[in-house]
Structure formats: C-alpha cells, structure tokens
Amino acid sequence: MKSFKFAFRFEVSKEIGSGHAVRCVTLARALNRLGHKTVLICNAQMPGEISSTQEVLVTNSAEREVLGHRAWPSEIVLKDSSETLRLCSSLGVTHLIVDSYALDERWESPIKESGVILIAIDDLANRRHASDFLIDTNLVNGYELRYSSLLKRECERLLGPKYAILRPEFAMARGSSKTRTQVKKILLFFGGYPPSGLFEKVIRSLESVFKREKPELFLLNSREGLQKFHKLYSGPLTNLPYSNEIADLINQMDLAICSGGTFTWERACLGLPGIVISTARNQIEGSDYLDQMGGQTYLGTQDGLSTEKLNFALKTYCENKNKLSNESDFLMSEVDGQGVDRILERLLVS
Numbered sequence: 001m002k003s004f005k006f007a008f009r010f011e012v013s014k015e016i017g018s019g020h021a022v023r024c025v026t027l028a029r030a031l032n033r034l035g036h037k038t039v040l041i042c043n044a045q046m047p048g049e050i051s052s053t054q055e056v057l058v059t060n061s062a063e064r065e066v067l068g069h070r071a072w073p074s075e076i077v078l079k080d081s082s083e084t085l086r087l088c089s090s091l092g093v094t095h096l097i098v099d100s101y102a103l104d105e106r107w108e109s110p111i112k113e114s115g116v117i118l119i120a121i122d123d124l125a126n127r128r129h130a131s132d133f134l135i136d137t138n139l140v141n142g143y144e145l146r147y148s149s150l151l152k153r154e155c156e157r158l159l160g161p162k163y164a165i166l167r168p169e170f171a172m173a174r175g176s177s178k179t180r181t182q183v184k185k186i187l188l189f190f191g192g193y194p195p196s197g198l199f200e201k202v203i204r205s206l207e208s209v210f211k212r213e214k215p216e217l218f219l220l221n222s223r224e225g226l227q228k229f230h231k232l233y234s235g236p237l238t239n240l241p242y243s244n245e246i247a248d249l250i251n252q253m254d255l256a257i258c259s260g261g262t263f264t265w266e267r268a269c270l271g272l273p274g275i276v277i278s279t280a281r282n283q284i285e286g287s288d289y290l291d292q293m294g295g296q297t298y299l300g301t302q303d304g305l306s307t308e309k310l311n312f313a314l315k316t317y318c319e320n321k322n323k324l325s326n327e328s329d330f331l332m333s334e335v336d337g338q339g340v341d342r343i344l345e346r347l348l349v350s
Helices: 019-033 062-067 074-091 105-113 168-176 198-209 226-232 246-252 262-269 281-292 307-319 321-334 339-347
Strands: 005-010 037-042 056-058 095-099 117-121 133-136 156-159 185-189 216-220 237-240 255-258 274-278 297-301
Touching (some): 005 074, 019 037, 019 095, 019 117, 019 262, 037 074, 074 105, 105 117, 156 339, 168 262, 185 198, 185 246, 198 226, 246 262, 255 262, 262 274, 262 321, 274 281, 297 307
Parallel strands (some): 005 037, 037 056, 133 156, 185 255, 274 297
C-alpha cells in the first residue's frame, strides 16, 4: 500500500475548546496504524493526554491569538496559508486536513493549487471552501444540503454522524453497553475547558432533586477541588481526568449532564442519555436539533441555564424509564463508532 504524509492544521482555546484537537489526533493515530506519517500544526501546546505520540509544530502568532476564531482579515489568512504551505513542502506532506473556524477558501485555494490534497473539517457551514473533501459529522436540520452553495461541485462531502470521528475503543465498547432503566450513576463533563461555576450549579440542583437516595456523581475534568463539592453534595462523588478509559466509564453511567461537541458522539456510540448545556456557540444548533429528534434534553447555553429547567429534566429521567431507554436506542442507531474507517476509506483512494 502506498504511504502518505498527512498534516493537520487546527486550533485549541477556551473559546472553542479542545474538540478540534481530539478529532484531528484521532484521525492521525488511525493513519499511523495504517503506516502513514502525520504531523500536527497547532496554535498552542496541547495537553499531553491528547497529543502524546504525535509530532506537534506550534505556530506562535500574537496577531492571530488576538483575533481568536472569528473571520480573519485576508492578509493574515494568506500569511498563515503561505506559512503552512511552506511547512508542508519542507515535510513532504501529501494531504492536509484543516479544522479551523477562522479559515476558508482564501486560505485553502493556494494550498489546493500546490497539488496537496486538501480536506476541510467544519461544523458551521458559514463560509466557502476550496477543498477536495469536506467533513461535517453534525446532525442538524438539512445537514445533507447546507453546504450546497459553499463547495465546488467536485468536492466530496462526508456528512452526518455516521462519520463521527471516534477512537476505536468506542466501537469495541458497544458490546458492553448496558440497558439504562434508572439513574444511579451520573457523569458530569463540560469539555477540556469547563466554565467556572457550572459544576457547582449542577451539583446544587442534584442535591436539591435527590432528597433521599443520592446517585453517585463522576466529575470529568473539573478544575476545582473536590472538598468544595463535598460540602454541596451529600452523596458519593469522584473527580476523574479525561483519559483513554472514557469508553468504559461511559458504559458504567446511566445519565450524563454535559456540554455538546465531540462528547455528544462518544456517548451516542454507547447509548448514554444526556442533559446538555452548550458551552460554546458552535454547539447550539446541533444540541437543539438532537433534542428535537428525541436524542437528548437540551437546556440552552450555560449563561442562560435555568435551575428550574434542570431540576425538571432530572426528575423526568428519574420518573420515566422509557425516556432513558428510548434515547439510548436512538443515539446508538445514529453512531456506530465506524466513522473513522469510513473517512479513511474515502481519503486513501485519492
């Protein structure tokens, strides 16, 4: 089999979280297992648990950090494109995967013209692309058509949650997924950059709703001390880092209270129902639509979180066993953990 070299260009920050890094590293590791070489080009140093075993080139640019992930002026876009293309040329890159909300066809066109095969990962469908492939794994209203005016006709489109970018352990863990009929264990997870105060607000609701038998709480990636939360919650409580054992942990849970984004598809693959609070703008549309489809309960943004709505949602899951099982079945029907294989099957024939 012919060997290729893939570069990944993406960003991480508190504003957009670490989901871009997670899905790029997941694809990179899958390519490595097939004998292909990879390099990551990122705006900041990533946590070791995400980037270990990967070659990472950090791009330091004060002007781009100030701009964040809004639309960049053309001169900065073209400068970034030129720098990336120069790196790719020096490294012998054959394929470039770009996962950045700030970059569009202005950035992509010079790279595509160089002969590098270009793959764009997007969630927003709010700008034009000049890529050879477009990947958007989100389930939103009209997802199959929303790029119609944003892509060239020859661009191959890999759309919907069947392409969800998950590590292989999620597919492997599906056989151990349990039927959920009661709420005994709850997972709290709000991404790689959890908003201040959100864990506390949710824990206060849990203490209020569960008067007698308290479910066991598992806090994932909480940056705050457990001592504080033990004062708020009288039931069992554990704080854990996000790790490669996340699939096994999800299989032990009955319910998640969480943000949207990449974690949506991780728990969907294993049928874990969720009460969702969006912590970034790019999570809102997909979270709301999945609620409408019967796949979760969406409570809105973190800033507008209503304690009354959260309490009501918790009571609904406790009192309606069918809601747990119906959500679980729907989620598992949408995501089977084979998304990476489907993506690579398409990319590696190019």
